[in-house]
Amino acid sequence: MPTTSTSEVATGALTRVRVGAVSSGRVRVETEMEGPATAPALRPMLLASDATSARVSLVPDGAMLLAGDRVAVEVEVGEGACLTLVEPAGTVAYDMDGGQACWSVAITLAAGATLLWAGEPFVVSAGADVIRSTAVTLGAGARLALRETLVLGRHGERPGRTSTSWSALDHEGRPLLVESLDLDEASLVPGILGDHRVLGAVTTFGLDLPPDLCRQGRLDLERGGTLWRHLAAEAHELPGEPWTVSSASSRSGGSRSRR
Structure with missing residues (x-):
């Protein structure tokens, strides 16, 4: 099988998506990208918005994930608003020749806000070494549904290494979920x-998942929320997201973007 190896050149990019509080008949959507023009990033593209919700696609911009890459995503959803994030393609972390890459996500949800994010597969190829982190802060009554799929190695090859950390805090700063997971060959x-x-993995807060859904691998958290995990040999064998929440309408709206 052909392999792709890279030398380490430190590059970093930050993607921000902000959806304002519901007011004046339409939510305000702001997107922003920071970092060198040559750095790989996730380019946010507004697909639709209406009075209470928005739908944004995170489009890969440049080859990723290579040694030295630092990809960061910050998401903020205002009071009462709903944001649906879409990924048109998965991500592949390539052979890093002893280097390392970072992938971080920070999510802040105001009171009554909702975020739905059904992420696509994240593939850790042979020789890759990736640090992944997710940090979530939820306001009172906020709702989150986040799907993640981690694939250890491309088809027919051995996996690389990934170190993952996950934390979620409620509106009083109390931990809802704190976890770290190291995986390799x-x-x-x-x-x-x-x-x-x-x-x-599917992680939800503020959403009531019926007990008959995802019985195997389901963990109902002590302070509310559900963590559901499923193992498979291939990504297509995983069930779909087990939540049902109305998302953004098909009507288009405006956004502000800059690099």
Whole structure:
């Protein structure tokens, strides 16, 4: 199988998506990108918006993920507003020749805000080393549904290494979920992942998932919320997202963008 290797050149880019509080008949959507023009990033593109909601696509801009890449995403949703994030394609972390890359997500939801994000597969190729982090702050009555799919290695190859951290705090600063997970080739053994190279996860807060949904791998958190995990040999074998929440309408709206 052909491989792709890269030398480490430090590059960083920040993507911001802000949806304002519901007011004046339409939510305000702001998108912004910071960093060198040559740095790989996720370019936010507004697909639709209406009085209470918006739908934004995060489009890969440049080759990613290579050694030295620092990709960061900041998402803010105002009071009472709803944001749906869409990924048109998955992400591949390539052989980094001993280097490392970072992928971080920070989410802030105001009171009564909603974020729906059904992420596409994140593939950690042989030789890749990726630090992934997700930090969430939820206002009172906020709702979150986030799907993540981690694929250890491209088809027919051994996996690289990934270190993942996850934290979620409520509006009083109390932890709802704090977790870290390190996975590499040594994880593909009985008692850990076995022969499953795909790990799917759905994390929800503020949404009531019926008990008969995702019975296997489901963990109802002590302070509210649900974490559901599913193992598979291939990404297409994972079930879809188990939530049903109305998202943005098809009507278009305006946005402000700059690089």
